[in-house]
Amino acid sequence: MSTSDEWRGQKPAWCPGCGNFGILTAFRRAMVELGLEPHRLIAVSGIGQSGKFPHYTRCNTFNGLHGRTLPVATGIRLANHEMPVAAFAGDGDCYGEGGNHWLHAMRRNIDVKLFVHDNQVYGLTKGQASPTSVPGMKTPTQPAGVLADELNPVAVAIAMGCSFVARGFSGDVEQLAGLMVAAFGHKGFSLVDILQPCVSFNRLNTFEWYRDRVYHLESDYDPGDRSAAYERALEFGERIPTGVLYRQERPTYEDRLPVLAGAPLVRLPLEPDRLTRTLEELY
Amino acid sequence: MSTSDEWRGQKPAWCPGCGNFGILTAFRRAMVELGLEPHRLIAVSGIGQSGKFPHYTRCNTFNGLHGRTLPVATGIRLANHEMPVAAFAGDGDCYGEGGNHWLHAMRRNIDVKLFVHDNQVYGLTKGQASPTSVPGMKTPTQPAGVLADELNPVAVAIAMGCSFVARGFSGDVEQLAGLMVAAFGHKGFSLVDILQPCVSFNRLNTFEWYRDRVYHLESDYDPGDRSAAYERALEFGERIPTGVLYRQERPTYEDRLPVLAGAPLVRLPLEPDRLTRTLEELY
Amino acid sequence: MDYTIKIGGAAGQGIATIGESLSKVFSRSGLHLFSFQDYESRVRGGHNFFQIRFSDRPVLAPREPVDVLVGLDGESIPLHGGELSDIGSALYDPTASGTEYGDPRFTGVPFKRLAVDSGGAEVMANTVASGAVLGMLGMDVSLLEAVLTDTLSRHPEAVEGNVKAARAGHDFGSNNCPRCSFSVPEGSGRKMVIEGNQALGLAAIASGCRFYSAYPMTPSTGILTFLAGHAERHGLVVEQAEDEIAAINMALGASFAGVRSMTGTSGGGFALMVEGVSLAGMTETPVVIVLAQRPGPATGLPTRTEQADLLYALFAGHGEFPRVVLAPGTPEQAFRAVNRAFDLTEKYQVPVIILTDQHYADSTWSLDGVDLSAFEYTDYRVRGDAFKALPTYRRHAFTETGVSPLAVPGDAPHVVVTDSDEHDEDGHLIEDAATRARMVDKRFLKKMPLIRGEIEPPLHYGSPAPEITLVGWGSNYGVMKEAVDALSASRDIAMLHFSELYPFPDESASDFMDVIRSSKHAICIESNVSGRFAWLARAETGFDFKDRISRYDGRPFTLEGLLEELDVYL
Amino acid sequence: MDYTIKIGGAAGQGIATIGESLSKVFSRSGLHLFSFQDYESRVRGGHNFFQIRFSDRPVLAPREPVDVLVGLDGESIPLHGGELSDIGSALYDPTASGTEYGDPRFTGVPFKRLAVDSGGAEVMANTVASGAVLGMLGMDVSLLEAVLTDTLSRHPEAVEGNVKAARAGHDFGSNNCPRCSFSVPEGSGRKMVIEGNQALGLAAIASGCRFYSAYPMTPSTGILTFLAGHAERHGLVVEQAEDEIAAINMALGASFAGVRSMTGTSGGGFALMVEGVSLAGMTETPVVIVLAQRPGPATGLPTRTEQADLLYALFAGHGEFPRVVLAPGTPEQAFRAVNRAFDLTEKYQVPVIILTDQHYADSTWSLDGVDLSAFEYTDYRVRGDAFKALPTYRRHAFTETGVSPLAVPGDAPHVVVTDSDEHDEDGHLIEDAATRARMVDKRFLKKMPLIRGEIEPPLHYGSPAPEITLVGWGSNYGVMKEAVDALSASRDIAMLHFSELYPFPDESASDFMDVIRSSKHAICIESNVSGRFAWLARAETGFDFKDRISRYDGRPFTLEGLLEELDVYL
């Protein structure tokens, strides 16, 4: 059991009106709903506006390097698979600098909850294009507009067989909190890509832009159908579906690792005597 | 115009019977068919058995670091977009160490031909699992078997909107040579994932294993249909389709870059006078 | 005349706009200036400042006493009010600070209201502030009007309102500062204002750079932005890579294909380039790398300054290969450093690292102009007909100097082959001991003395046989030089400034070590805790700096701060 | 008695299997041995060799003269025939070499035919070879039979054939080597054989390591394989990461969560870990990193040896933070180094780098056994009830020693917060100068002298006041020690071997620099071209090594090779 106040952290240094505030509200709401206590969660983050997130709530925190949330989170889970682990990343952080880790965390199905603050721009470094920036968007470093096509995170996640793929919108706190609760409820790697307006640098994908486009997936939508999920994931234009796009039960990495069948590593006692047998093999 | 002999290189240090020989044969055949001359192609490779490839034919070669073929190839294309550039990578090289570059090269649609020697194992370093290794496969570093699910390169490529996605088999030299010719014929980033038996370390995915499963895509198969392509890409089990899975015409990165509209960078003369205007802006 | 203006405010309030407008006014008036910035790693809020020092003589470093303080937020007066000089005055926004200060040196100005009342809009409050400063200084507002007209050339509709706001501010400043007794003389000729990072970008273009790939990272991003903005005009490809690993590998690819290329980053991004640096060493592919330092370790203080990465730069990359490390401290030094970097990397086919820091990157200086004819350009590559004319070609041929012909692939029927593995003259991988040893001899033993021979000794400024010698490098140039100027009248003092750090200048070819060894105090001044340069100097010369002055709180040395630290030696 | 056996053949021919069987025979007989491997970066073909030296006295280094040469390929005799000692003999496969050599020292053996004729199968040709060597040496075949029975315990059906093949080979060797006059004495007690990488893995387990993440890279892969193979028994997670960046970040995550963790790689992979090293420095997260050197730059010679990465390891990572660099040269030193590495990294919360190289990694030594009680284990972490009992908790609290309490997150209602940005005592990011400076004082200035105080001086072996001092580090231990032994009778000679390199041992706490300074020749012996250690020593002590012996062709020093190089000083 916890209260929203227990999840209150440092004063945010985000811009007034930033979409990150909605994510923070949704997160605190989700934590209370889940009854998680701050010391029973480890939050990992990278560098960017999203990277500051854990400081603005209150919980165990490893605010590491730009792009490296997922390996840190993976290491934590492997050392202590009794602790829930949430990773907070930016779109640049996760799909740019950290793209490789993202692919492989999905392959492992390590039980980490990944929340991507997808503002389709580099916020903290002042407005360069990110991997999800819309082609044509002009920025100080892309004066002729973004030339590469945008990466569609949910489509790639589904192609990777990611076991839980959702899309949320920071302007829809209620749904977002629900998606967070669902992500924590899912056993396995969970991606929640959160559309998050950056009011300072992204003049294209504004609150209004998103609001005009997002809609909730129908109540009878079946997230277990991979092909349908893939089709819906590609929808990112006039209309953008939000909700749980894809979900699949499969064993987590922790479940598959024989050595984690018992207590977590962090609880194992030192047993030097076992080495006698290992030494014997060397004679 | 060129002859097969002109494309003969150093004596290969691959194991006898290695699937890489088929790739080499197909490549030399394709080059002759395309009428390319060795000095009019730049081959980039990484480290691994596949990384040695360019030495075993004969052409301009940058044999760089493990995992880093694509950024090197991209830099080359941007500096000289009149030169065809081929990249040769291993499955570990491209989908493991270099996974992030792979995603972003596809986003850019840079006109590089990527050939992945996909033996579903780390060959040169003696048999560890690669990102495409089949779950359960035992190796010296995965004694309990591979625990992560395998990455499906063609499915991810299609989800990324890669503009040319093909799968070949090194045991089917004829088709493979054709796929290579098609890749060079396509304008834009082209992935040819080549099933390549490793006779020394992969006891699961052998020549027989592949031969029992591969089949050519039907002659009326339409590679322009992204959804159908995605479905076919997922087929990797009892049956494995080979051929051009997906193909889409869209502008290349080089086409979109205004500064490359004229001569390639490597031909531009030094024009210091243009700086006068830039300096004036600073007053 | 030597005044300092400090503009304080929150991120997003536009203090840099005020600072830049005023800088243009001063430089166009022919005055000399130096400005620097202090900002937090956030986009809105917090407290930042922009500080301009201007004078009728060259100025090169931050000073502490503030003559005119402009506070747009509530924190400026409490934080910086105490920094006012004897003749100093402050303007502040009473709405933002929520209080009115009784102190007669602090004048409340309703910036926004003045903007609106004068016929402009609220967003022009900053223009009011700029006008007010000029009013206080007794300078003409027409200079500011001209600057506004130019800066707003793409938004002509905004010019009129801004001009009105400037005038309103100017009136206010002229009439409401009873203590103000500033007197700004006429400068001579117009000057330009250039930022550290701009100087690097400009010099790259002037040196024939055609390819720049980078991933955004403070404080190097300014180079990326400058070059991206000028790419089309100057025929460059500027590519924002997916990460720093890609950035350096792209640069190497472009260089292999035949163009001059560069990349830039800060410490964390450079970490990711380290393998690429080693690749450049092995494949002998030219590349220039700008490493803009900020305080570490890890993310550290992303928007602050430090000089802790010298030895990191020097030994980045596994294995042994020559490299050059340069550390300019002013735009003029940067022009030369970048130009030499491109020349040396192409001539010797070794990576060249240009080491700057946030204090250099974000500071501005006034310059009379840039002498484009001073940029040298020699094309060392074998291309076109010259390449075709070669009877044979081996990319890594053994030669007297260790330097092999670097050809442009595609230009001739010869193939150009290189390898990150140890290779033979043709570039094909080898396993044998003899070839390996010869290649090390070629790459390292043959080239190293030649490269060392190119390195310039430190700049010796001040007394020829000083009792006190200030030794330093990079961005501490300005503050050290001004300290020497300040103390020269009373003391036998000099500065040795190293802007070429590695290969370490040859002590047998110049007398700098004699100067150091015969000084009573040779004081090594560095913006780091452990004395990276002092360590390098000892390794290279055996000399042990007993006297060291360090600053490692992320802020630059100020003239007053340095003089105070020097006091114990005087 | 001091014999050297060399087994040459192509990759894939199983020369390592022969080498390992023979090694077990010798060590189980109580003899001392040292073996090393020379192999190419390919899986089949080429030419490799495995060389075993064995004796009734301890042996530690490669020698050049070969007493028994076994050639499975056609290249062995042409390449190594000339290395035979006065009493040396060679066996070769006439089918593979395609010729019969007339030289009476070379005996053709139809390995495959003997295998088949004896009742085994063609694949047992290697067993024939092993048996033949024992026959030549006059040793009993029963020892090999026992080894085969054990090694094949999972394939009992193969035992009989192999035993027959061994006997056939033994008969051949005993009867067909007229020149053979070897006499192998009885050893005492059984010994184990341990490979360099195995020693590291074993020591990690014995030191309480619970997490090892790595990406395969020669010559570090042996650690990964060893630990993976023993993970279940010992309660470790061994994770093959997607790249080296992930490997170190996973290790840091696991360490943050409360377990001892380690990673390992070679130079190119370490490059990718550099940012993570800096992250460990900033977040004060314990981690042990094995950097197994191979010749660079870049991919270099992936399967060969070099010691060029000392300064690279020392300065890897932007910003300033303490670290420890250890360089064991033998399994015993490795046990101690790994155990100390885990102790120091947990005690001071600084990264510890263990520097080895291919020559160390792939060599084997015989040992009487491993004294498990020599491994120390102190848990410095705050966990469970102790953590719960704390009234408050601040991850980066300022303390007298600079070391803050390292707690296990989740064990108590306190939260554990750390940041790669500069932070306050609570771990939250900060911008102010004062906190920054205090954190640098804490992390660097306070910890550094304490860590330096833990570092052990070099091992001084030989004359107490030598005329000639051999100075070296890491894997050159064995060859240097044997050189001292070889020359001690006629010369006043000693060795100083550094296995703890950084912080550089305190010269005021020990007399090693006096030994160096007062030697007529202090000769720095390193497997690199530029003298990395010599440079470090000068930076730290001012001492300039005028005498240096370098090897940089990717091969290890041999005793004879080193003695020859030393000749000029004698």
Ligand SMILES: Cc1ncc(C[n+]2csc(CCOP(=O)(O)OP(=O)(O)O)c2C)c(N)n1
């Ligand atoms: C290795 C490295 N490269 C670059 C940076 C600089 N950097 C900090 S945040 C950032 C991008 C931020 O964009 P995103 O991840 O989308 O986060 P946002 O600020 O938009 O939330 C960059 C490039 C860094 N800290 N480390």
Ligand SMILES: Cc1ncc(C[n+]2csc(CCOP(=O)(O)OP(=O)(O)O)c2C)c(N)n1
């Ligand atoms: C940075 C780095 N890490 C690790 C290695 C070692 N390494 C060389 S090849 C290779 C894997 C080879 O597998 P793959 O890419 O699938 O190529 P293959 O040999 O199977 O063709 C590895 C891990 C390296 N050279 N560089």
Ligand code: SF4
């Ligand atoms: S820059 Fe954008 S993402 Fe960052 S805090 Fe401001 S509005 Fe939010």
Ligand code: SF4
């Ligand atoms: S190890 Fe495998 S991939 Fe490598 S050459 Fe041998 S068979 Fe081919």
Ligand SMILES: [Mg+2]
């Ligand atoms: Mg973003």
Ligand SMILES: [Mg+2]
């Ligand atoms: Mg492979």
